[in-house]
Amino acid sequence: MGKSWGARMAAEVASLDDIVATALVTPALGDQDQVQSLISRIQGRVAIALVEDDEVVDFRATKGKIQAASKGRELMWIEAKKGGHRVVEDFVMPLVEFAESARELFVHGGEL
Structure with missing residues (x-):
């Protein structure tokens, strides 16, 4: 999970082979070409968390x-x-549920 600029870094990491889920919270991802590049390379599950009154990341444009x-x-x-x-x-429980839904994917060669 990453927030703002950290969401951009999380999206970069999410393009790696073993990443199964990533959450991008109030993501500052850049222009359309940058967003296209980042989102298209993510291989696992993705959650996007946005706030409508965010003064840094424009809700409608980012969505x-x-x-x-x-x-x-x-x-x-x-x-x-x-x-x-x-x-x-408002993000806490949905993000917990998102992580929980991908939990079985985090186990490498073992039982839960």
């Missing part, structure tokens, strides 16, 4: 860029109305 870059790929969307450019309470 539109990611949707265009995903080309119909299934993404988990988590949205909050208020909270600004932060990891807000």
Whole structure:
């Protein structure tokens, strides 16, 4: 999981072979070409968490860029109305559930 610029770094790491899930929270991913490059290379499951009143990452523009870059790929969307450019309470349980849904993919050669 990464937040803001850290979400960009998480997206870079998520392009590696063994990454099974990544969460991008209030992601500052750049222009459409950068978003396309990042999203298209992610191999595992993806959750996107956005806040509508974020003063740093424009909600509508960012959501539109990611949707265009995903080309119909299934993404988990988590949205909050208020909270600004932060990891807000509305994100906590959906992110926990997202991680839990991918837990079996994290086990390498062993039992849960």
